[in-house]
Amino acid sequence: MAKGVLAITEQRDGKFRKVAYEVVSEGRRIADGLAGPLTVVVMGNAVDALAEEIKAFGADKLLVLDDPALADYRTDAYTNALAACLPAVDPAVVLLGATAQGKDLAARLAARLNAGLAMDCTAVKVAAGTVTCTRPMFGGKLFADVTIQGTPQVIAVRPNVMAIQRVAREAAVEKPAVQPGEVKTSVVENLMDAGGKVELTEAEVIVSGGRGTGGNFQPLEALAVALGGAVGASRSAVDEGWRKHGDQVGQTGRVVSPALYIACGISGAIQHLAGMSTSKVIVALNKDPEAPIFAKADYGIVGDIFQLLPAITAAVQKIKS
Amino acid sequence: PDTESLVQIAGDGKSIKKDDIKWVMNPYDELAVEEALRIKEAKGGSVTVVAVGPQKAQETLRTALAMGADKGVHVNDPVAEGGDALATAKILAAVVKGLPFDLIICGQRAVDEDNYQVGAAVAEFLGIPHISIVAKAEVLDGRIRCHRTVEGGTVVVEAPLPALFTTQRGLNEPRYASLPGIMKAKKKPIEVKTIAALGLDPATVGAAGRKLIIQALRLPPERKAVRMIPADTPAAAAEELVRILHTEVKLI
Ligand SMILES: Cc1cc2nc3c(=O)[nH]c(=O)nc-3n(C[C@H](O)[C@H](O)[C@H](O)COP(=O)(O)OP(=O)(O)OC[C@H]3O[C@@H](n4cnc5c(N)ncnc54)[C@H](O)[C@@H]3O)c2cc1C
Ligand SMILES: Nc1ncnc2c1ncn2[C@@H]1O[C@H](COP(=O)(O)O)[C@@H](O)[C@H]1O
Numbered sequence: 362m363a364k365g366v367l368a369i370t371e372q373r374d375g376k377f378r379k380v381a382y383e384v385v386s387e388g389r390r391i392a393d394g395l396a397g398p399l400t401v402v403v404m405g406n407a408v409d410a411l412a413e414e415i416k417a418f419g420a421d422k423l424l425v426l427d428d429p430a431l432a433d434y435r436t437d438a439y440t441n442a443l444a445a446c447l448p449a450v451d452p453a454v455v456l457l458g459a460t461a462q463g464k465d466l467a468a469r470l471a472a473r474l475n476a477g478l479a480m481d482c483t484a485v486k487v488a489a490g491t492v493t494c495t496r497p498m499f500g501g502k503l504f505a506d507v508t509i510q511g512t513p514q515v516i517a518v519r520p521n522v523m524a525i526q527r528v529a530r531e532a533a534v535e536k537p538a539v540q541p542g543e544v545k546t547s548v549v550e551n552l553m554d555a556g557g558k559v560e561l562t563e564a565e566v567i568v569s570g571g572r573g574t575g576g577n578f579q580p581l582e583a584l585a586v587a588l589g590g591a592v593g594a595s596r597s598a599v600d601e602g603w604r605k606h607g608d609q610v611g612q613t614g615r616v617v618s619p620a621l622y623i624a625c626g627i628s629g630a631i632q633h634l635a636g637m638s639t640s641k642v643i644v645a646l647n648k649d650p651e652a653p654i655f656a657k658a659d660y661g662i663v664g665d666i667f668q669l670l671p672a673i674t675a676a677v678q679k680i681k682s
Numbered sequence: 683p684d685t686e687s688l689v690q691i692a693g694d695g696k697s698i699k700k701d702d703i704k705w706v707m708n709p710y711d712e713l714a715v716e717e718a719l720r721i722k723e724a725k726g727g728s729v730t731v732v733a734v735g736p737q738k739a740q741e742t743l744r745t746a747l748a749m750g751a752d753k754g755v756h757v758n759d760p761v762a763e764g765g766d767a768l769a770t771a772k773i774l775a776a777v778v779k780g781l782p783f784d785l786i787i788c789g790q791r792a793v794d795e796d797n798y799q800v801g802a803a804v805a806e807f808l809g810i811p812h813i814s815i816v817a818k819a820e821v822l823d824g825r826i827r828c829h830r831t832v833e834g835g836t837v838v839v840e841a842p843l844p845a846l847f848t849t850q851r852g853l854n855e856p857r858y859a860s861l862p863g864i865m866k867a868k869k870k871p872i873e874v875k876t877i878a879a880l881g882l883d884p885a886t887v888g889a890a891g892r893k894l895i896i897q898a899l900r901l902p903p904e905r906k907a908v909r910m911i912p913a914d915t916p917a918a919a920a921e922e923l924v925r926i927l928h929t930e931v932k933l934i
Contacts, residue, residue: 472807552837565755588934673923
């Protein structure tokens with residue numbers, strides 16, 4: 362009978378993405394709830410060091426799928442390799458992060474297994490052997506509590522939501538022969554943004570700008586640097602060509618969940634809220650006291666962002682020094 | 683539902699009230715239709731649009747036909763209703779199996795349940811490769827090259843045709859249906875299909891085939907009322923905000 366949890370980690374260029382720690386930590390909690398083992402999968406090329414590192418987060422068993430065919434993420438190679446080892450593990454739950462890669466893999470793998478999938482979950486609870494997931498729907502206007510029939514239950518959790526927890530445990534390491542199968546897709550090129558920046562969906566702090574910036578994001582960048590965060594944007598700011606599409610937060614952009622979201626010159630349209638309403642603390646800076654964003658914020662200041670932002674940056678720097 | 687719609691929970695606590703909602707084409711599907719039309723304009727061929735849904739879904743198909751698609755297929759069957767992404771993908775795959783095709787384009791997600799799943803599942807059921815979240819697509823000789831948006835950048839991926847990809851904003855600016863387009867669309871064919879005609883087992887589709895079971899819908903947890911920080915001077919407001927974030931919320 363299906364038992365325990367299989368947690369699939371995500372790495373890029375030999376480093377785990379933050380979501381990997383979240384998935385393994387949440388996987389440990391679910392496995393404990395189900396009184397079953399946690400198997401953690403590390404996939405890639407030459408990933409032994411990663412396998413070693415993830416041991417500190419509570420795996421009972423590590424499955425290391427190490428093969429040149431897995432160097433780049435390719436849906437077919439990853440799906441085939443995972444599907445080949447699943448029967449031996451026979452997990453009750455397959456857990457991934459709902460990133461670009463994780464969502465893609467979860468969808469294809471679930472279809473391969475004819476398994477139910479709960480995408481982009483913000484909470485997972487186990488009671489009396491039943492796993493219940495919470496997922497925002499309709500752009501976060503409603504939350505659904507869902508269960509999945511049959512096994513495995515495939516669950517993808519929203520990045521930046523699940524608590525990371527270290528759990529000391531001895532993990533057995535297995536390195537099965539990788540079976541990437543027939544691979545039709547190929548990666549031609551990786552066009553990554555210049556390094557050194559915090560990535561939007563992993564950021565603890567996001568300073569986001571809208572039409573009210575008038576295209577001048579410099580004061581937002583400065584505050585983001587002071588807070589160690591990232592800069593996001595409303596669709597208007599993207600449509601104006603001030604920011605790239607990848608920065609757009611909202612229903613037709615990225616869904617983010619930082620600890621702190623600072624909305625600067627953003628009115629608070631429903632489609633924007635869809636992308637940031639699960640942020641833990643929301644601060645709104647807007648010159649219009651009637652702006653709808655204030656109704657969704659925890660803290661608000663009515664004022665001109667070009668006066669407020671430099672002052673906030675200075676105050677942050679003062680505290681940090 | 684239109685993204686502006688108020689979405690309310692129905693009496694059963696598990697579904698939404700459908701009466702007052704304005705239904706529109708999913709914004710990611712507008713990108714899909716537009717991209718299909720552009721590829722047709724550049725390379726020839728024809729564009730077929732497919733929808734699974736009740737009678738109302740026909741309006742969406744008509745919109746796509748008015749934009750320039752050639753024909754529609756509408757799976758309109760009470761048995762198909764209430765399905766999850768997997769069940770819907772099974773139906774779509776069955777429809778496509780009966781059609782000649784080189785390329786399938788889906789939205790990356792539908793702005794209802796936000797499943798991000800149907801495209802990949804259709805490709806899996808058809809045994810063809812898929813590439814998701816695509817902001818730029820080029821049809822080359824027998825292949826498709828896609829710019830796939832990932833966190834922190836773009837990955838360029840290729841797959842041989844037939845293939846499927848899912849859309850991301852930035853792909854194109856969808857056209858509006860013109861008046862002549864709307865007139866022409868009225869005469870374009872929409873083929874209506876049932877689950878039985880597609881040869882599908884009714885137990886595997888629609889509400890009966892659901893594996894993702896909605897136990898309850900609820901409103902998101904309410905935030906406390908906003909605390910407005912007085913802005914007598916920008917500096918004073920900034921100091922106070924940072925003090926709160928530092929000492930009360932312990933974020934900075
Ligand atoms: C199908 C669909 C999908 C959409 N998807 C998205 C999405 O994913 N993300 C998204 O963001 N939007 C999305 N939108 C658009 C959305 O409806 C809004 O149009 C958009 O979010 C508005 O952006 P904004 O708040 O920057 O601009 P505006 O609404 O124009 O607001 C600008 C704000 O800045 C304030 N302001 C101006 N100057 C200053 C200043 N100097 N100091 C302080 N405040 C100032 C103004 O008071 C105003 O509140 C979508 C719309 C549709 C129909
Ligand atoms: N009922 C349906 N009829 C036709 N296409 C659908 C249907 N449901 C989903 N799709 C397609 O699948 C995409 C992703 O939907 P989802 O996985 O449900 O978020 C949509 O953008 C559509 O392209």
